[in-house]
Amino acid sequence: MKCPSCNTVSKNKAFKNIQKDGKRLEVQCPNCDQWLIIDPTTMKFKFAGFALILLPSLINFFIDDVHYRLILSVIALLGACLAVYGVVRTKLIPIEPSNKNK
């Protein structure tokens, strides 16, 4: 993960200070102490992509029509592309820490 604040690339294990704010996971850059979160937009791409893979796969079990199965396969393929896009574009964005107890 690359810190957008100091441009230092750190391994995931390097982030020792982690705190949860509701559903949001916040991490602190080990180099410049800037608090960061994973860009929520790319997270949406990932979730939407995985949903598009899973749903057509499930529906395929109940449908015998070959044409519908083909369409569902194409949708699942698009979902896979979306998920890969989300994973590749995952980045950290700087935030203000939610609680400042040090």
Ligand SMILES: [Zn+2]
């Ligand atoms: Zn940093």
